[in-house]
Every structure is written in C-alpha cells, then in structure tokens.
Amino acid sequence: MWLSDFDFTLPEELIAQAPAARRDASRLLSVERRTGSITSRQFIDIVDSFCPGDVLVVNDTQVIPARLFANKISGGQVEVLLVRKCPEPAGGEDWLCMTRSSKPLAAGTRLIFDKRLSAEVLQAGDDSLRHIRFDGQGDFWQIIDEIGHLPLPPYIKRADTLTDRSRYQTVFAREKGAVAAPTAGLHFTSEILEQIRAKGVEICHLTLHVGPGTFLPVRVEDVRHHKMHAEYYSIPVATAQTINQARACGGRVFAVGTTVTRALETAAGEEGLLKAGDGDSDIFIIPGYRFKIVDALITNFHLPKSTLLMLVSAFAGRELMLRAYDQAVGEKYRFFSYGDCMLIL
Template identity: 55%
Template sequence: MYTLDDYHYHLPEALIAQTPATARDGSRLLHLKRNDGSVLHRQFNQIADLLHPSDVLIVNDTRVVPGRLYGRKKTGGKVELLILDYGEAEDRGQDDRTRVYRCLIKASKQSPPGTRIFFDEGLTAEVLAFSDGIYSVRFSSPAPFDDLLHRIGRMPLPPYIKRDDKGPDETDRMRYQTVYAREQGAIAAPTAGLHFTDDILACIREKGVTVTAVTLHVGYGTFVPVRVDDIREHRMHEEWFSISDATARIVNQAKAAGRRVVAVGTTSVRSLEYAARSDGRVAAGSGRCDLFIYPGYTFKIVDAMITNFHLPRSTLLMLVSAFAGRETMLEAYHTAVAEKYRFFSYGDAMLIE
C-alpha cells in the first residue's frame, strides 16, 4: 500500500485524450460506489441527476494563465518559458510593465544569469538567478504586462498532450479553462471542472444543490513525479489556496446537518481537507497547501468527489485510492481501460461516492 509500484496500472497510449470532447459535457462518466465497488457507465450530462438536492458542490475557481511563452535568445536559439507563480507574484504588487517571476526554461543550452530572451510584441526578459531547476526572470513589457501576456501567451498544456511546434491553439485557450474560472494564477486546469457547462450548473442549482467555490492555484508540483519507492517519503509542492468566509460557513452548516459535501476535483478536495480543523469544521483563510493524501488518511470534510482519471504512480491516484480504497480504485481503472474511457486532462470523468 505504501510502495510506488502499488499505484501502477497499464494504460494504452491511445487512451490518453489529446483533444477535449466535442461538447464540454459530452464526456463519459464512470460512477463508482465505494460501499460495494460497483461501477456504472454514464454520460457526464447526467451529473445533475446523480446529486442530492441537499448536496453542497465545491468547485475550484482558479483560472489558468496563458503563461507559456515562445521566444529566442540573442544568438537565435529557441526558448520555451513557463511562468510558475503568476497568481502569487500578483499579490506582491508588482509594476504593470516590469515583473519578476519564477519560471521554467527549455532551451538547447542552459540560460545563465544575464541571458536575455526576446518575445513577440517587444516583450523581453532577463534571467536573474537559477536554483534547483527554477529560474528567476525579470520581464520588461512595452505595454501593460497582463494585457500583452494574454495576447501572446499560450495555455500550459501538460506534457502528455502533444501539439505541433506552434504549441497550444485557440481551442485550448477556451477549453483548457473551466466556465467558472475567476481567480488567475494556475499553470494547469482543475480538470474535473472542464466538463461543466453553464446549463449543467443551472440544472444543479435548480435541483436545490448549493454551489460554492474555493481557490487553489494548481502549480508545477502537479507534474512532478513521485521519485521515492516508499510514498510516505514524498513531499508535496506547496500551492496557494483560499477559502472564503461564505464558503466555510456553507460547508460547516452542511456538515452539521449531515448533508454531503461533493468536491469537484482533487484540488478542491485538498483545499477543504487542508483547512479542516480537529472539530471537523473548515477554517476560512488563505495560505499554502502541501497536504499529501494517500491511503490511511481519514477524510474529514469530503463525502463524494468528481474527478478525472489520473496518471499511474501519481499523487492524485494515491488521493483517490485513499478515498475509495486502493484495490477498488485500481479495479475501476482496469474497467475504464477495458471500456476504452479517455484518460487525463481532456479525458472522461468519475463520480466517486
């Protein structure tokens, strides 16, 4: 249960979704019941029918920043850069034309301090420092940086979604973003939320379900593999989160009344569980979440979750295994593979209750 290989499963490459479903709510939905491990095959557009009128549905309203930039060094060498801390750096009150961010840089040669990079529309950058694989980069923009970034930046799709040399396209800019995204700062989408449409959310609310949000800016750590054999030795990267007074009040009232809290995505799960107090109530506030959930963890807040299918040996697979049981979860994944569900960010969804 604590060995990395315990979370491996075979996934044919053809099942890794490269594009979203034609319609947002056109994905399939694997419905897993924890009490007996039974699996039902549904469509995501049936999700409102599967929720209870008394439920509280928690979404993550983080917004993905188009923070992948393609440029060149003075020598002409190509550079691909990814901004890692856009949301957090914004809180530090930076100038609207000069910004300093932590970044990943991909180039044929390392980029030492002093390296200058040139992008479209006159945007330039200078490497200030390098440590533990992360660069500190100062950007200088001829126009307000936010406006320029949203014109020339590309969506930071995960590495298993392949695009040509031009990178993500305009379809990705729209579809790799939830319809309720509000708070800018993520470098990856909270993908379980990609299936929701405004119409589905309206149906859910009409049924009586309360919908409220937390914010967790999905960070670089979501792509970092577990590199230890004993998963208990793994350390999670921190990610900024916020839970409002209103959301905390709604969740706490639901728990006190015995109503279900249904989390959309593992990011919502981690935010709620990180903020849980010893008395089983959620504390409002913001900070940095480094909670690693794996089998043996006792859930305090979340009663059901909607999630996508996760990579083998990933911390996210460990989280859902903690919720449903490792053997139950892996059996459900084997069923999904046999039934040719689509996997990962642009793939199909699960309801686990």
C-alpha cells in the first residue's frame, strides 16, 4: 500500500477554524458499509442509528493546556509541549516534552516559566523528546492552567482562546493527559447522550491520552513501514464487562473516534474478548486489518495521507471511504478537529 493511495484534494476553505455555534449543530455523513450508501444528515439524527443492547464507548481523556513558553537563563526563548508524564519523582513533576528553541536544549539547561515555575532539562530522549523536571511553588496543575495554552492542531491558523478551553474538550472529559482532543466526541451533548441511553444503550468509557503523534505526517511511501507513536490507554473492568456481554448478546459496539477504536483493538484478544487494564497503544490499523471489537465508528474527517484516514479506510474500505470524502468535499462539509462528523455502520 502506497501513501498516495490515501490522498484526496481538499480546498483549504473547508478546514474548520472554529467550532460550530452548538456542539450538536454539525452535519453527519452516514456511510453504510454493506450497501455502500452515503447519506447526508444532521448530527442530532445519530440517535436514530442505535438499537437496544448496543454500547457506545467514549474516550474520557481531558486536553491539558500543554503548550508552555519559557526563557533560558541566558534569555533565549523556548516553547515546551508536555507530551507524557513520567513516573512520579521525589519532589517534582517529570515529563517527556517536545521543545522548540533556536538551539537544541542540552541536559542541565534551566527554564524559567514564571516566578512560580521553573524546570531543568534532564536528558534528550527518543524522537526528539526531552525529559524535563518541573519545580513549582504551588499546585502544578493550577499553574499550568493559568500559564499554559491549549495545543490547537497546526491546521487551525489562530491562537487559542477562552472559547477553546470549553469547546476543544468533550462533555465527558475527566482524565488529564491529552495534547489533542478526541474530536469525534466534541459533537456530543449531555442531552444527546441521555437520548441514546433512553433507547436502551449502555454508555461506557475508557481513557486514551492523545499524543502529538496524531499530527505527525507519514514519511514513508510504503505505509506498512510507518511506526506509530505509543499512547497510554486504560480500560476499566466495568467497560470490558459491558462490551463483552453486549457482544455475546448480539449488541453492537459504537466507538466514538479513532482513539477509542485503537484502544479497544489494542486490548482485544484473538478470540474477540476485550481485556481490562492499561498499557501503551502503538497499533497501526491499515486496510487488511481484521477488527475484533468495533462494529460502528463515529469519526471526524481526517487529513489526506494520514494514519487516521488509513484506519477508517481499513474499517470501511478505501474505495468507499474516498468516495465518501469526495461527496463531503462536494457538499462543503467542514473538515478536521472542529469540523463535521461521519458515522460508519
């Protein structure tokens, strides 16, 4: 499979730069794998797609204001992106971070964020990540919340705002740790979730902390040689039990987003049973993959040549998916994180 197999033409004006007026005001492109039908709807119509006994699985990760700005002792400016928390040290907060500065940061470099927070670069790591230890006077998360910025995706060509603090976050977010939102979940409101429950659908959660790897381009022509960045996930016992019971009784598993899909498929046994627990997911799903857990996928529209487009192509078939994307472009759907939604049945 070649990278060019997952390309399509996207007019720049279709890349959503801000959220819709309401979470549930987005459009929904419904794709039926069995028949190949593609239908334009509104997101609020998604409730009609559920049946009693189905399960809806959401990702409860919470986006943190992970983009920080500091100065070196010498005065040079540094941009720091919190990527992943390290095991708790004695007396500080240790993180793997991506950094941007005029010169590479050497071990021992001191960083000053404000009078309450400083840090030291301990060592460089794999994939340009650096191990940084933060030392603060006060609650770390409170300081980060005050001085940090939400790391909006690179295709959103503006600075983050107060509106993004709520809208680039799902209504079910509760576990801090993501540097990007699980964007398929942004469309859901508490009211829609209650309507889905009222149809006899179980709603359960897992956690996958979305990392910056979701935005990194594929740099190999033969996509089979691409290596995914690992992301932490956790699946509660109750979630695994609910999903396994539903599947045994003929219920369908609806995954809200590619993050949920990757977590579920990572934790799936060959026999099709979901295993509770936590770990790292670096699964790379491309056409030819046999899905073990997920029966229906709710997802946003993804970048050309991206690993996420490859995943949905594996789920629905590449030809059908590219035809759906072509229709979405023709009907001027809004694309990417703040864009419209797709339901693949």
